[in-house]
Structure formats: structure tokens, C-alpha cells
Amino acid sequence: MNISFDLDSTLIPNGKEFETENISKVAKLFGIEEIRKGTSKLIFNLQKQGHKVHIYTTSFRSKRKIRRTLKYYGIKVSRIINEKENRRVLNSLNSYASKFPPAFNFHIHIDDLKGVGIEGEKYGFKTIIIKPSDKDWIIKINNKLKELENII
Numbered sequence: 133m134n135i136s137f138d139l140d141s142t143l144i145p146n147g148k149e150f151e152t153e154n155i156s157k158v159a160k161l162f163g164i165e166e167i168r169k170g171t172s173k174l175i176f177n178l179q180k181q182g183h184k185v186h187i188y189t190t191s192f193r194s195k196r197k198i199r200r201t202l203k204y205y206g207i208k209v210s211r212i213i214n215e216k217e218n219r220r221v222l223n224s225l226n227s228y229a230s231k232f233p234p235a236f237n238f239h240i241h242i243d244d245l246k247g248v249g250i251e252g253e254k255y256g257f258k259t260i261i262i263k264p265s266d267k268d269w270i271i272k273i274n275n276k277l278k279e280l281e282n283i284i
């Protein structure tokens with residue numbers, strides 16, 4: 133499956149929302165961002181199972197900056213969709229959604245915003261909504277993906 137992850141408040145904390153992976157002060161100075169503890173292992177395991185992992189964010193960070201941060205943690209993703217590309221594609225589809233994963237052939241999108249889950253119900257795409265405070269977020273994602281694999 134093509135699985136997409138949101139960045140802000142899902143994988144990258146806004147302040148001190150959740151525990152993060154170790155990062156050196158130097159890396160921070162060079163603009164590498166903190167990521168949620170367990171992210172590398174989760175993405176690596178999903179890829180090992182044959183899934184393709186993507187980033188789908190409505191932030192205007194450049195793809196290059198996002199790739200650099202992920203690379204620091206040993207993470208390699210297939211596609212990165214930032215807000216610049218998202219707006220261009222959704223405008224061309226006359227879509228008013230904030231995110232529309234099917235436009236990028238993403239089968240399931242993981243996000244912190246309930247609103248994205250509501251849009252999923254409205255526009256017919258699948259989401260997993262994870263709160264920043266959710267300590268069992270990885271278990272939740274793995275369980276939901278197993279459920280979905282039986283449907284898709």
C-alpha cells in the first residue's frame with residue numbers, strides 16, 4: 133500500500149508534544165528537525181513489509197529540507213508532497229479539501245487532525261488519526277493497517 137504521513141504534530145513536534153529521537157546540537161544548528169520517537173523504526177518496518185511510505189504535508193517546507201531531516205534519521209521515503217504541490221494539484225482538480233490523498237495515489241493517510249479524518253469520510257479516503265499525546269501511536273497504526281489490508 134501507499135502510506136502517507138503528515139509532518140507537523142504527527143512526526144515533527146510543535147514544541148514538546150511528544151518524545152523525540154536523539155539529535156545532536158550541531159544537526160539542529162544546520163536545520164535538521166526533531167522527529168517523534170519510534171518514527172525511523174516504524175517507517176523501516178512498513179517498508180520491509182512492502183509498503184511505500186510518503187510524506188504529505190500542508191507545510192511550505194521545501195522537499196529538500198524535508199528529505200535532509202529524514203535522511204539524518206536514516207529514513208528514505210518515496211514521495212514528498214508539500215503545500216506548494218498539494219495546492220497546485222488540488223486546484224487543478226477543483227478540490228476544496230485541505231488534503232486529498234487519492235490525488236497522489238496514496239491509499240491511506242496518517243494525520244493528527246480530526247478535520248482530515250472528517251474530510252476522509254466526506255470525500256472517500258482512508259485516514260488514521262493519531263493524537264500528539266498518543267503513546268501507543270505505533271501500535272494503533274499497525275493495527276489499523278492490518279484491518280485495512282484485509283479490506284483493500
Ligand SMILES: [Mg+2]
Nearest residue numbers: 138140141244
Ligand atoms: Mg499535522
